[in-house]
Amino acid sequence: xxxxxxxxxxxxxxxxxxxxxxxxxxxxxxxxxxxxxxxxxxxxxxxxxxxxxxxxxxxxxxxxxxxxxxxxxxxxxxxxxxxxxxxxxxxxxxxxxxxxxxxxxxxxxxxxxxxxxxxxxxxxxxxxxxxxxxxxxxxxxxxxxxxxxxxxxxxxxxxxxxxxxxxxxxxxxxxxxxxxxxxxxxxxxxxxxxxxxxxxxxxxxxxxxxxxxxxxxxxxxxxxxxxxxxxxxxxxx
Amino acid sequence: xxxxxxxxxxxxxxxxxxxxxxxxxxxxxxxxxxxxxxxxxxxxxxxxxxxxxxxxxxxxxxxxxxxxxxxxxxxxxxxxxxxxxxxxxxxxxxxxxxxxxxxxxxxxxxxxxxxxxxxxxxxxxxxxxxxxxxxxxxxxxxxxxxxxxxxxxxxxxxxxxxxxxxxxxxxxxxxxxxxxxxxxxxxxxxxxxxxxxxxxxxxxxxxxxxxxxxxxxxxxxxxxxxxxxxxxxxxxxxxxxxxxxxxxxxxxxxxxxxxxxxxxxxxxxxxxxxxxxxxxxxxxxxxxxxxxxxxxxxxxxxxxxxxxxxxxxxxxxxxxxxxxxxxxxxxxxxxxxxxxxxxxxxxxxxxxxxxxxxxxxxxxxxxxxxxxxxxxxxxxxxxxxxxxxxxxxxxxxxxxxxxxxxxxxxxxxxxxxxxxxxxxxxxxxxx
Numbered sequence: 001x002x003x004x005x006x007x008x009x010x011x012x013x014x015x016x017x018x019x020x021x022x023x024x025x026x027x028x029x030x031x032x033x034x035x036x037x038x039x040x041x042x043x044x045x046x047x048x049x050x051x052x053x054x055x056x057x058x059x060x061x062x063x064x065x066x067x068x069x070x071x072x073x074x075x076x077x078x079x080x081x082x083x084x085x086x087x088x089x090x091x092x093x094x095x096x097x098x099x100x101x102x103x104x105x106x107x108x109x110x111x112x113x114x115x116x117x118x119x120x121x122x123x124x125x126x127x128x129x130x131x132x133x134x135x136x137x138x139x140x141x142x143x144x145x146x147x148x149x150x151x152x153x154x155x156x157x158x159x160x161x162x163x164x165x166x167x168x169x170x171x172x173x174x175x176x177x178x179x180x181x182x183x184x185x186x187x188x189x190x191x192x193x194x195x196x197x198x199x200x201x202x203x204x205x206x207x208x209x210x211x212x213x214x215x216x217x218x219x220x221x222x223x224x225x226x227x228x229x230x231x232x233x234x235x236x237x
Numbered sequence: 238x239x240x241x242x243x244x245x246x247x248x249x250x251x252x253x254x255x256x257x258x259x260x261x262x263x264x265x266x267x268x269x270x271x272x273x274x275x276x277x278x279x280x281x282x283x284x285x286x287x288x289x290x291x292x293x294x295x296x297x298x299x300x301x302x303x304x305x306x307x308x309x310x311x312x313x314x315x316x317x318x319x320x321x322x323x324x325x326x327x328x329x330x331x332x333x334x335x336x337x338x339x340x341x342x343x344x345x346x347x348x349x350x351x352x353x354x355x356x357x358x359x360x361x362x363x364x365x366x367x368x369x370x371x372x373x374x375x376x377x378x379x380x381x382x383x384x385x386x387x388x389x390x391x392x393x394x395x396x397x398x399x400x401x402x403x404x405x406x407x408x409x410x411x412x413x414x415x416x417x418x419x420x421x422x423x424x425x426x427x428x429x430x431x432x433x434x435x436x437x438x439x440x441x442x443x444x445x446x447x448x449x450x451x452x453x454x455x456x457x458x459x460x461x462x463x464x465x466x467x468x469x470x471x472x473x474x475x476x477x478x479x480x481x482x483x484x485x486x487x488x489x490x491x492x493x494x495x496x497x498x499x500x501x502x503x504x505x506x507x508x509x510x511x512x513x514x515x516x517x518x519x520x521x522x523x524x525x526x527x528x529x530x531x532x533x534x535x536x537x538x539x540x541x542x543x544x545x546x547x548x549x550x551x552x553x554x555x556x557x558x559x560x561x562x563x564x565x566x567x568x569x570x571x572x573x574x575x576x577x578x579x580x581x582x583x584x585x586x587x588x589x590x591x592x593x594x595x596x597x598x599x600x601x602x603x604x605x606x607x608x609x610x611x612x613x614x615x616x617x618x619x620x621x622x623x624x625x626x627x628x629x630x631x632x633x634x635x636x637x638x639x640x641x642x643x644x645x646x647x648x649x650x651x652x653x654x655x656x657x658x659x660x661x662x663x664x665x666x667x668x
Contacts, residue, residue, distance in 0.1 A: 066580060066663045086585045094582020105577050109253060119581035121242050166581070 011078040013174055013206040014040040014063060019072035021058055021229075032058035033069065034229040042173070043204040045197070047211055047220035055229040056210045057178060063208060064097050064176045065089045077173060094122050098167030100177040104159040106151040106166075112138065113147045116166045123170060137169040141195070157188030164195060168205075175199070177209040181216060193219060239587060240594075247595035250571065257567050258599060261560045265603030265647050268549075268556030270610020273639040275549040277615060277629050279542055281439045282449070284634065290442060292529045293500040294376060297334055297512065298323050299491070300522040320535065321446035322473040325491040333515060339508050340497035342372035345459055346443055347492050349467035353455060355409040356419040356426065364405065365470070366422065367444075367453040368462045374400070374431075376498055377443050382406070384416035384431030391430075392458055399427040404626065405454040406432045422457065423465045439627050442528070444494055445535045446471065451626045469493070550642070557646040564596065564651045568658030579663035592655035593648055600647025604640035611639065 021033035032055045040046050050056050061067035062074065065081060074081050077096055081089065098119075099105075106115050113134055120130045138144050141161045151159050160180060167175055177196065181189035193216050200207050211217050225232040251258045301322060326334065331345050346369045352361040373379075374386035383406075387398040399420060406415055415429045433456075440448040447470075461467070466482045469492035477488035499505045509525060516523045526534065568575075575588055608631055615629040 061664070064580070090579070090582050090584035093580065099580050105573070105580075107574050107577060109249065118578065118583075121239065122582045122584075122587070124239075 011042075012039045012075075013042045013044070013077060014038070014208070015073075015075040016063070017073045019062065019069050019074060021055075021062055021067070021069045031229050033062065035072070036229070036231045037072075038224065038231050038233075040206060040208060042206055043200070044222065045200045045207045045209070045220040047209050047217035047223045048226060049211060049214075049217055049223060050226035054226045056226050058229075059226060059231070060176050060178050060208065060210055063174075064099060065093050090122070094119055094170065096173050098170065098172035098175045100160070100163050100167050100175065100180045102179040102182040104151070104156075104163045104183070106159055106162055108151055111148050111150055112143060112154070112162050112165075115151065115162055116169050119166060119170045133169050133171075134165075137165045140168075141165045155188070156184050157191060160184060160188070160192050161195070164192070164199075168199065173206060175205050175207045177207065179210055179212065181211070181213065189213075189216070240590075243587070243591040243594050246591055247598055250567075250595050251598060254567055254570055257563055257570070261563045261567075261599050261647075262603045262606060264556045264559050264563070265553075265600060265643055266606035266610055268553040269603060269607030269639050269643040270614060272546075272549040272553045272642065273607055273611035273631070273635055274614040274618070274629075275542070275546045276638055277611065277631065277635045279546045280632060280635055281627065281629060282540075282542060283537055290376075290378060290528055291498070291500070292527050293498050294442075294528040295497050295499050295505075295508075295525055296324060296531060297326065297495055297497070297516075298524045298526060299326055299330070299516075300524060318446050318471055318473060321471060322491060324444075324446060325473060325494050327475075327489045327491050328486040328493060329489075331493040331495050334495055334497075337508070337511050337515070339504060339511060340499055341504070342376050342498035343496065344370040344373040344376060345493045345495050346370075346373060347462075347469040347494065348444065348447070348453060349462065349465075349469055351422050351455075351457075351465060351467060352424075353405075353420055353422045356421055358409075358421075361421070364454040365451055366455050366457050366467065368457050368459045368467060370459050372498070373443070373456070373496075376496060377441075380434040382432045382434035383414040384429070387430050387458065392460065395460055396458070397425065397427045397461070398430045398458060400431040400433060400456040401429055402433050402437065402452055402454045402456070403435055404452060420455075422455075425465065427457065436627050436630070440537060442532075443496065445531075448537065449627075553642060553646055557650040560599075560647060561650040561654060564592075564654035565657065568592070568654045572658065572661055575658055576661065576663045579659075579661075585659045588659035589655045592658060593651055596648045596651030596655070597644065600644045601640075603647055604643035607639055607643055608636055611635070 016036055016038050019033050019036040020031070023030045023032055036059065048056055048059060058067065062069050063076075065076070069082075076092060079092070081092065084092070107118070110118070116134045116137060117130060120133060125133075135144065135147075138147055141164060143158065143161055143165060146154060146158060146162075151162065154162065160183075164180075175196075180196065181192050184192060196207060196209065197219050199205050207220075209216075209220065217223050223234060225234060325347070335343060335345060346367060348365055348367045350363045351366040353364040353366065354361040371387050371389045371392045374381075379386075382403060384400075386400060387396065390396075391398050399422070401409070401415060401420070406412060409415065409420065410418065415432060418429050419426050420429060421427070437452040441453075457465075463482075463486070468482070468485065472485075473491040475489040475491070477485040477490055497508070499508055505525075512523060512525060578588060579585070612631050615631060619628045
């Protein structure tokens with residue numbers, strides 16, 4: 001599918017060069033990312049695959065500014081994120097990145113509306129604008145009727161749609177999905193994949209998705225493998 | 238503005254961990270209640286509930302040699318009350334000073350035991366009666382629950398009037414408005430014209446020699462002491478020269494505290510000249526001191542109470558440390574939620590603020606609950622520890638200090654746990 005990759009601007013959405021991440025536990029060092037170099041263009045849908053413990057989640061964490069790195073350079077939307085303060089990193093995460101987690105990670109005692117509201121609150125968006133965006137996003141994902149339900153009252157597929165709504169409501173430029181179908185039955189998983197593909201196609205949102213599933217990975221523009229912390233682009237061989 | 242949002246989340250969090258939240262409140266409330274109880278003692282003793290009084294109030298003090306005072310007590314187990322010795326004058330001297338006509342207001346005062354009961358009651362109990370002039374009530378700004386003081390005209394006419402202290406009014410009239418009712422004092426009827434509100438200060442300005450003693454239960458016109466043959470409490474004795482009451486009044490025995498109001502410099506100068514003639518010229522050593530100087534000179538010495546207040550403050554700090562551990566546990570129970578907030582863009586500082594807001598709410602709750610603990614403790618104290626009839630009460634000042642201390646310690650206790658919880662890295666992992 002690499003031929004279908006849109007090119008929606010000159011500055012890549014995500015650009016990593018020689019990125020190295022080491023976890024230290026006492027004297028033991030584990031290299032989770034080893035000289036990772038990758039460029040993700042705007043509007044691209046990238047699938048990241050690899051066995052357990054290969055460094056997929058670390059890659060996504062670093063890409064999502066949830067974790068720092070030891071060496072190398074990382075530019076997000078052209079901005080070098082190294083040495084940025086917590087305040088600036090938080091703002092970048094809030095404004096440019098949407099997260100979808102494998103286990104949904106919804107706040108259990110906030111209803112659907114309030115869960116989607118969380119990232120918008122930290123944007124300093126006026127109340128009326130927030131309400132409009134939340135309702136619009138929930139409508140798009142078919143969740144309006146569930147707006148006042150708590151996460152525990154929803155099915156797994158519905159919960160993941162709420163998580164997607166939370167990620168999309170702020171209209172981020174980059175969507176990072178960590179095995180978004182991992183906890184779902186096959187039908188729900190397919191629906192979620194359809195949804196992600198549609199978001200990418202219709203809104204041109206850049207998506208980086210970690211998955212174990214080859215069928216779903218095949219729906220991405222490009223696949224990337226991680227093995228022992230090393231990124232391998234099969235199409236570049 | 239995220240503050241209202243954080244406040245909402247903080248309130249929600251309280252409901253989420255009711256067990257931990259309740260434990261934090263209880264721990265802080267008990268410690269703050271203990272602190273408040275000690276503080277109430279301290280405030281009652283050192284600050285009291287006395288209103289602000291004008292510095293124009295003066296007292297004529299007679300300076301005697303300690304040797305002479307001690308000599309009067311040779312052969313007895315008693316010792317002279319040095320404060321009373323300096324602050325009181327004899328009846329003859331009081332009469333001489335009272336005749337100056339210079340002060341705008343003046344009162345002589347002493348306390349004596351009398352038998353007092355409501356009219357028609359078969360029993361009659363000894364009570365502490367304070368003999369004062371009409372000006373006394375205004376000079377010391379005594380608050381009235383019912384009625385008003387008697388007047389100078391009443392003093393001049395020798396009217397049989399009385400003002401009841403609040404506790405006696407509660408005893409005799411069940412706290413009802415007794416103005417116009419009669420009481421019987423040593424067999425003579427007196428008409429109640431007013432009832433004092435609240436309890437007497439632990440250290441009453443008008444008689445510092447009875448600090449911590451029982452309250453003045455009723456007030457009678459000064460001139461009545463002669464009709465009632467009222468013998469002053471704790472006279473500093475130079476020895477009356479005969480057994481009769483008139484002998485006591487004529488003696489150099491010091492019994493009367495004499496207060497005058499000299500609101501202008503001209504009056505003070507005139508009075509100083511008067512004293513120089515009336516006392517100085519006769520070789521009497523004296524001093525005219527205003528209320529500010531008297532308060533400074535007669536301030537209570539530091540006691541073990543200060544140390545106990547400090548100890549109970551340490552108990553409150555200890556409770557803060559316990560609360561801190563509980564806040565850490567709270568942080569653990571919500572690390573997943575905080576991680577989500579971090580992932581979607583909440584800066585670390587905002588999460589700290591949110592947790593501190595929650596701690597503030599809990600501390601406020603504990604501060605208010607502490608008042609219940611303190612009130613219960615004061616109730617038990619007033620019932621069981623009857624070394625004084627001046628009750629321990631939760632005053633606004635005690636409440637304000639305790640509440641503020643609880644808020645500060647309770648919130649400070651959450652600083653480290655909040656920082657630690659907010660410092661945790663956001664994660665993609667299952668939470």
